[in-house]
Amino acid sequence: MERATRYSKKREAILAAIQSTRCHPSAEWVYQRLKPDHPDLSLGTVYRNLALFQANGTIHSVGVIQGQERFDGDLSPHSHFICNCCGQVIDLPGVTPKAGQDRAVSRQYGLKVQHCELTFHGLCPDCIQQEPFDL
Amino acid sequence: MERATRYSKKREAILAAIQSTRCHPSAEWVYQRLKPDHPDLSLGTVYRNLALFQANGTIHSVGVIQGQERFDGDLSPHSHFICNCCGQVIDLPGVTPKAGQDRAVSRQYGLKVQHCELTFHGLCPDCIQQEPFDL
DNA sequence: CCGGTAACAAGAATCAATACTATTTAAGCA
DNA sequence: TGCTTAAATAGTATTGATTCTTGTTACCGG
Numbered sequence A, B: 001m002e003r004a005t006r007y008s009k010k011r012e013a014i015l016a017a018i019q020s021t022r023c024h025p026s027a028e029w030v031y032q033r034l035k036p037d038h039p040d041l042s043l044g045t046v047y048r049n050l051a052l053f054q055a056n057g058t059i060h061s062v063g064v065i066q067g068q069e070r071f072d073g074d075l076s077p078h079s080h081f082i083c084n085c086c087g088q089v090i091d092l093p094g095v096t097p098k099a100g101q102d103r104a105v106s107r108q109y110g111l112k113v114q115h116c117e118l119t120f121h122g123l124c125p126d127c128i129q130q131e132p133f134d135l
Numbered sequence C: 001c002c003g004g005t006a007a008c009a010a011g012a013a014t015c016a017a018t019a020c021t022a023t024t025t026a027a028g029c030a
Numbered sequence D: 001t002g003c004t005t006a007a008a009t010a011g012t013a014t015t016g017a018t019t020c021t022t023g024t025t026a027c028c029g030g
Helices: A009-019 A027-034 A043-055 A101-109 A125-129 B009-019 B027-034 B043-055 B101-109 B125-129
Strands: A060-065 A068-072 A078-083 A089-093 A112-123 B060-065 B068-072 B078-083 B089-093 B112-123
Touching (some): A043 A068, A060 A112, A060 B060, A089 B101, A101 A112, A101 B089, A101 B112, B009 B043, B027 B043, B060 B078
Antiparallel strands (some): A060 A068, B078 B089
């Protein structure tokens, strides 16, 4: 009684788009990116497939930034920095939570931890320059 | 040339509502909570003041969960667990990132880290029971 | 080739969040 | 206390990301 997932060219293109960029795209970004090669692509299809990829763990959500959900196709352990000013997301490879912390939390609180994320917020190099005064 | 911030009974009530609960409320929750005592409260006022509190660091955002932004009036260092099933947020007091990691990231990447958060995702005790099969 | 169904496009609907405008009210001062 | 004025608000309209609906297309097994 498995729900089959058929092959689809659009779905493949959507996944490829996410996995081939480091910019942590939104649904709209993916849509605009694929539009030229897939003129009949629908925004709804992008949303549907992003949800699908997220559900089966193929991609992760970085969270909602300035009103739009942002995704990440890089599953290697790393953290993110999010600029409070421009909304840019920067990868922080090698930056991770304490080892075993997820398991410790699961045990201590009776939870089933499936994912753990460490996120930093502040100003990116570009925005630091444009902010003459502090904070 | 400072922009004065006048006293406002509604604003005080909104802050009190957030600080007096452990449920990490949304704007809508605060609105419904205060409605009985403040029949003429406007949802816009709730949003405006939540943004104000967030801007001056009186409250923090937990992030957007199931389409609604959730807030936290507890500024003590702690982390959160978010249930992927019911959206409940559970406090994890004492659970923190590695000490000094924010400063290390700032230095290493030339960023200005203002805030750092560690978040766990998975199933809460209630939802574990209702999920007979894994994940 | 045919029937069943996943995937899809297009557009409508939803709804959290924001913007707008007229009104109310806090705060300083005579 | 009464006056002034700009912040704060209520109420309503609007926005915009996301989801849903409907009818169509295309893949797959038989």
